[in-house]
Amino acid sequence: MANPVAVSTGRLEAFSDGVIAVAITLLVLNIHVPAPPLPPGKTLGHELAANWPVYAAYVTSFLTIGIIWINHHVMIRRLREPDHMILFLNLLLLMSIAVLPFATDLMAAYLRQSSGQNLAAAIYGGAFLVMGLFFSTLNRHLLLIKPQRLRQEIPLERRRQILARSVSGVIPYAIATALAIVSSYATLAICAALAVFYALPISSGGTAAET
Amino acid sequence: MANPVAVSTGRLEAFSDGVIAVAITLLVLNIHVPAPPLPPGKTLGHELAANWPVYAAYVTSFLTIGIIWINHHVMIRRLREPDHMILFLNLLLLMSIAVLPFATDLMAAYLRQSSGQNLAAAIYGGAFLVMGLFFSTLNRHLLLIKPQRLRQEIPLERRRQILARSVSGVIPYAIATALAIVSSYATLAICAALAVFYALPISSGGTAAET
Amino acid sequence: MANPVAVSTGRLEAFSDGVIAVAITLLVLNIHVPAPPLPPGKTLGHELAANWPVYAAYVTSFLTIGIIWINHHVMIRRLREPDHMILFLNLLLLMSIAVLPFATDLMAAYLRQSSGQNLAAAIYGGAFLVMGLFFSTLNRHLLLIKPQRLRQEIPLERRRQILARSVSGVIPYAIATALAIVSSYATLAICAALAVFYALPISSGGTAAET
Amino acid sequence: MANPVAVSTGRLEAFSDGVIAVAITLLVLNIHVPAPPLPPGKTLGHELAANWPVYAAYVTSFLTIGIIWINHHVMIRRLREPDHMILFLNLLLLMSIAVLPFATDLMAAYLRQSSGQNLAAAIYGGAFLVMGLFFSTLNRHLLLIKPQRLRQEIPLERRRQILARSVSGVIPYAIATALAIVSSYATLAICAALAVFYALPISSGGTAAET
Numbered sequence: 001m002a003n004p005v006a007v008s009t010g011r012l013e014a015f016s017d018g019v020i021a022v023a024i025t026l027l028v029l030n031i032h033v034p035a036p037p038l039p040p041g042k043t044l045g046h047e048l049a050a051n052w053p054v055y056a057a058y059v060t061s062f063l064t065i066g067i068i069w070i071n072h073h074v075m076i077r078r079l080r081e082p083d084h085m086i087l088f089l090n091l092l093l094l095m096s097i098a099v100l101p102f103a104t105d106l107m108a109a110y111l112r113q114s115s116g117q118n119l120a121a122a123i124y125g126g127a128f129l130v131m132g133l134f135f136s137t138l139n140r141h142l143l144l145i146k147p148q149r150l151r152q153e154i155p156l157e158r159r160r161q162i163l164a165r166s167v168s169g170v171i172p173y174a175i176a177t178a179l180a181i182v183s184s185y186a187t188l189a190i191c192a193a194l195a196v197f198y199a200l201p202i203s204s205g206g207t208a209a210e211t
Numbered sequence: 212m213a214n215p216v217a218v219s220t221g222r223l224e225a226f227s228d229g230v231i232a233v234a235i236t237l238l239v240l241n242i243h244v245p246a247p248p249l250p251p252g253k254t255l256g257h258e259l260a261a262n263w264p265v266y267a268a269y270v271t272s273f274l275t276i277g278i279i280w281i282n283h284h285v286m287i288r289r290l291r292e293p294d295h296m297i298l299f300l301n302l303l304l305l306m307s308i309a310v311l312p313f314a315t316d317l318m319a320a321y322l323r324q325s326s327g328q329n330l331a332a333a334i335y336g337g338a339f340l341v342m343g344l345f346f347s348t349l350n351r352h353l354l355l356i357k358p359q360r361l362r363q364e365i366p367l368e369r370r371r372q373i374l375a376r377s378v379s380g381v382i383p384y385a386i387a388t389a390l391a392i393v394s395s396y397a398t399l400a401i402c403a404a405l406a407v408f409y410a411l412p413i414s415s416g417g418t419a420a421e422t
Numbered sequence: 423m424a425n426p427v428a429v430s431t432g433r434l435e436a437f438s439d440g441v442i443a444v445a446i447t448l449l450v451l452n453i454h455v456p457a458p459p460l461p462p463g464k465t466l467g468h469e470l471a472a473n474w475p476v477y478a479a480y481v482t483s484f485l486t487i488g489i490i491w492i493n494h495h496v497m498i499r500r501l502r503e504p505d506h507m508i509l510f511l512n513l514l515l516l517m518s519i520a521v522l523p524f525a526t527d528l529m530a531a532y533l534r535q536s537s538g539q540n541l542a543a544a545i546y547g548g549a550f551l552v553m554g555l556f557f558s559t560l561n562r563h564l565l566l567i568k569p570q571r572l573r574q575e576i577p578l579e580r581r582r583q584i585l586a587r588s589v590s591g592v593i594p595y596a597i598a599t600a601l602a603i604v605s606s607y608a609t610l611a612i613c614a615a616l617a618v619f620y621a622l623p624i625s626s627g628g629t630a631a632e633t
Numbered sequence: 634m635a636n637p638v639a640v641s642t643g644r645l646e647a648f649s650d651g652v653i654a655v656a657i658t659l660l661v662l663n664i665h666v667p668a669p670p671l672p673p674g675k676t677l678g679h680e681l682a683a684n685w686p687v688y689a690a691y692v693t694s695f696l697t698i699g700i701i702w703i704n705h706h707v708m709i710r711r712l713r714e715p716d717h718m719i720l721f722l723n724l725l726l727l728m729s730i731a732v733l734p735f736a737t738d739l740m741a742a743y744l745r746q747s748s749g750q751n752l753a754a755a756i757y758g759g760a761f762l763v764m765g766l767f768f769s770t771l772n773r774h775l776l777l778i779k780p781q782r783l784r785q786e787i788p789l790e791r792r793r794q795i796l797a798r799s800v801s802g803v804i805p806y807a808i809a810t811a812l813a814i815v816s817s818y819a820t821l822a823i824c825a826a827l828a829v830f831y832a833l834p835i836s837s838g839g840t841a842a843e844t
Contacts (some may be wrong), residue, residue: 007706011646013222015702018654021229022444024309025237026658031313036324044327048334062309066302069226073218084834091699091832098657098695102664113669116677123681199302201295224433232440233655235520236448242524247535255538259545273520277513280437284429410513412506435644443651446731447659453735458746466749470756484731488724491648495640621724623717 007087009079016072019094023101024065027058030105053111056188057124061104063195064128065097068135071166075139080151089138096131103127111184121184125177128191132170139166169198218298220290227283230305234312235276238269241316264322267399268335272315274406275339276308279346282377286350291362300349307342314338322395332395336388339402343381350377380409429509431501438494441516445523446487449480452527475533478610479546483526485617486550487519490557493588497561502573511560518553525549533606543606547599550613554592561588591620640720642712649705652727656734657698660691663738686744689821690757694737696828697761698730701768704799708772713784722771729764736760744817754817758810761824765803772799802831 031054034047072093079086103124110120142149143159154162176190242265245258283304290297314335321331353360354370365373387401453476456469494515501508525546532542564571565581576584598612664687667680705726712719736757743753775782776792787795809823 007703008710011650011706014225014647015650015654017222017226017229018650019658021226022233022655022658023661024305025230025233026661028234028237028309028312029240029662031310033313033316033320036320036327038324038326044321044330048330058310059306062306063302066305070218070298073222077219087703088832088834091696094657094699095692095695098661099664099691102661102666105666109666109669110677113671115671116669119677119681199299201299225436228433228437228440232437233444235516236441236444239445239448239520239523240451242521244524244527244531247531247538249535249537255532255541259541269521270517273517274513277516281429281509284433288430410510412510436647439644439648439651443648444655446727447652447655450656450659450731450734451662453732455735455738455742458742458749460746460748466743466752470752480732481728484728485724488727492640492720495644499641621721623721 007082009076009081012079012082012087012090013073013076016076016090016094017069020065020069020072020097023098024062024069026101027061027065027104030054030101030108031058051108053188054108056192057104057108057111060188060192060195061100063199064191065100067195067198068097068131071135075135075142078150078152078154079142080149083146083149085141086138086146086149089134089141093131093134093138096127096134100127100131107184107188111188117184118180121187122177122180125173125180125187125191129170129173129177132166132173136163136166136170139163218293220287220292223290223293223298223301224284224287227287227301227305228280231276231280231283231308234309235273235280237312238272238276238315241265241312241319242269264399265319267403268315268319268322271399271403271406272311274410275402276311278406278409279308279342282346286346286353289361289363289365290353291360294357294360296352297349297357297360300345300352304342304345304349307338307345311338311342318395318399322399328395329391332398333388333391336384336391336398336402340381340384340388343377343384347374347377347381350374429504431498431503434501434504434509434512435495435498438498438512438516439491442487442491442494442519445520446484446491448523449483449487449526452476452523452530453480473530475610476530478614479526479530479533482610482614482617483522485621486613487522489617489620490519490553493557497557497564500572500574500576501564502571505568505571507563508560508568508571511556511563515553515556515560518549518556522549522553529606529610533610539606540602543609544599544602547595547602547609547613551592551595551599554588554595558585558588558592561585640715642709642714645712645715645720645723646706646709649709649723649727650702653698653702653705653730656731657695657702659734660694660698660737663687663734663741664691684741686821687741689825690737690741690744693821693825693828694733696832697824698733700828700831701730701764704768708768708775711783711785711787712775713782716779716782718774719771719779719782722767722774726764726767726771729760729767733760733764740817740821744821750817751813754820755810755813758806758813758820758824762803762806762810765799765806769796769799769803772796 107124110116179186318335321327390397528542529546532538601608739753740757743749812819
């Protein structure tokens with residue numbers, strides 16, 4: 001019988017859902033309205049269009065958090081009951097998600113600057129990379145170290161396969177982060193392409209594919 | 212039997228509820244307190260009254276998000292279990308809702324400006340239009356393309372009828388968006404009237420009528 | 423049998439909980455950190471102490487929202503299944519709660535101003551008054567107009583008694599609002615006293631007493 | 634049989650989860666992006682590095698709120714059904730958690746100032762201390778005053794032991810708060826060390842150990 005004082009999988013899911021839902025919705029606070037009245041010669045259309053890095057980073061981060069939410073649910077649903085290590089690793093994962101509104105804001109603010117743009121892009125790609133690493137670490141703990149806590153027995157072969165997908169999903173983010181040295185646009189473009197690729201239901205490989 | 216690693220309808224609802232609840236509550240951050248002390252000759256009453264577009268846009272957006280929440284629940288409750296395409300379309304729908312605090316802020320800030328007011332109103336009406344289109348697309352996917360995922364069998368005739376209502380609910384928002392070229396007030400007035408009409412329990416047609 | 427496409431009481435509760443939880447937590451955004459470094463001759467202690475209206479309004483609003491959450495739960499738990507009118511009245515109630523961070527900020531900003539303080543206090547007391555009125559309207563709809571939707575039959579006598587308590591809980595807020603003409607301090611003091619009185623478990627009358 | 638109009642433990646958990654999830658995620662709003670373009674001679678790396686107190690306070694507060702969430706769940710899960718006193722004490726506990734984004738911001742802003750740093754650190758440590766005291770008070774009420782409301786009977790000896798751990802977990806925060814007179818760095822260092830110690834699954838004593 002389950003220990004009556006332990007944290008249930010249900011409440012772990014509810015709390016994680018809450019943090020992820022708040023983080024994904026807070027992203028909108030990064031999109032600012034140009035203060036009216038506009039200076040002569042400026043139009044609202046021009047001002048809004050000039051903000052395109054904000055929208056690109058918004059959509060990229062929104063879709064990426066949405067994908068991690070799907071993957072998180074798939075992962076946790078395999079779990080019968082968390083132990084303290086799982087709670088701790090999940091908390092680190094949530095922290096890496098909760099910090100994304102800042103990383104997104106930083107990326108959008110510096111994308112087209114002549115100074116700081118590479119570091120901002122590296123932090124943006126790096127934030128996704130860290131999130132993916134925490135996700136894989138938690139997944140590894142569940143699948144390989146504590147398989148007795150799974151809801152249903154899964155053959156070792158299959159568990160290794162699931163984990164391999166998790167880990168391989170991290171690689172493109174490592175590349176996106178490394179490319180920040182070359183160009184902040186390259187980092188954003190890769191992250192955006194990954195978000196669309198994983199979000200689109202056609203993809204049958206990679207992080208989101210477990211679903 | 213349901214696939215044990217899929218996302219459950221319950222958690223899809225919980226996450227969507229979270230995003231919608233945060234978005235609807237974040238709207239209040241658009242209402243600013245006039246900084247005290249007020250300049251001589253200005254009264255708080257005058258300052259607050261001058262902000263009426265902020266309140267009008269707030270109430271309109273709050274009611275509209277409230278209606279979409281009701282409709283979302285009615286739609287998802289028909290579903291037995293989501294597939295990846297449903298998760299993806301739902302994520303797009305949530306993104307179109309999460310962006311409304313920005314569109315609302317933009318509308319309120321530019322309603323009475325002599326420059327930018329038409330574009331701001333078009334974006335406001337357009338945001339509702341896009342939300343309605345994503346809603347209808349998701350509904351169409353559920354009702355016509357994946358009816359085998361419904362909790363209960365619904366006759367094709369009835370499914371077409373439900374979808375027709377969803378789609379026809381989008382038309383007034385298209386009109387409101389188009390009228391932004393003429394007047395930002397017209398757009399806000401139509402959106403406000405629609406919010407009140409759909410929210411009021413007397414209405415028996417249109418988007419909210421499925422309930 | 424329940425209509426399979428209606429909104430369930432469970433999801434109505436979950437969404438309301440979400441909005442109330444976000445609104446109560448957003449209150450903290452009204453408490454600002456004095457920008458360092460402080461001007462010479464000013465100490466952090468002095469600056470923070472000068473902000474006491476912010477803390478007083480924060481605690482008052484936090485406790486009041488907490489009480490309305492308890493009462494909301496008690497009210498909704500009696501309900502078997504909501505109809506459209508209940509969803510609409512609940513949405514108005516949630517709007518009156520979601521707007522409290524603004525009313526709280528306004529009250530705190532103008533409490534000690536020589537101009538605008540009475541109007542700010544009237545809006546603060548008035549916001550609680552409107553919230554109480556929406557609560558009572560929803561309660562009346564549930565208890566007197568749609569008693570067939572209650573989970574358990576309740577004798578008419580008892581239903582009238584519960585409603586009378588709801589309505590009488592509104593009276594002190596009407597007084598607090600009216601007294602704003604005399605003094606903004608009086609309004610805040612009454613609202614704070616009511617929050618403490620209803621929150622404290624000793625109280626056995628008034629709005630919170632149903633629990 | 635349970636009183637049908639009381640607040641259920643399930644909804645108490647859901648509301649508390651909501652408030653804690655919002656508070657922990659709002660912490661990110663304290664991390665500001667340096668406004669571009671940077672003044673000549675300043676680099677983004679330097680600007681971000683200079684903000685290290687913000688990140689240190691962020692991680693400390695995030696982990697501490699995460700730990701209190703775990704402990705809160707363990708505590709509430711023992712409860713069969715709350716009474717009004719439990720709801721009231723829980724509301725105070727939630728208020729002490731909801732205020733942490735402010736205390737964190739204050740700490741980060743003043744850590745390295747020559748004036749105000751001690752008071753800011755005392756408020757930061759004091760906020761955790763108050764949170765711990767409210768937690769222990771609620772735990773004491775559940776375990777010693779209302780043991781008949783527990784889901785399962787627990788021997789008095791064991792209940793005293795659980796409570797002793799709760800209370801002893803408060804002591805280091807009292808020390809951290811007192812040390813603020815000496816150094817704001819000492820307070821932050823102790824709070825950070827406690828967060829890591831309690832969060833890490835190796836710890837088998839202290840507040841988080843009940844899990």
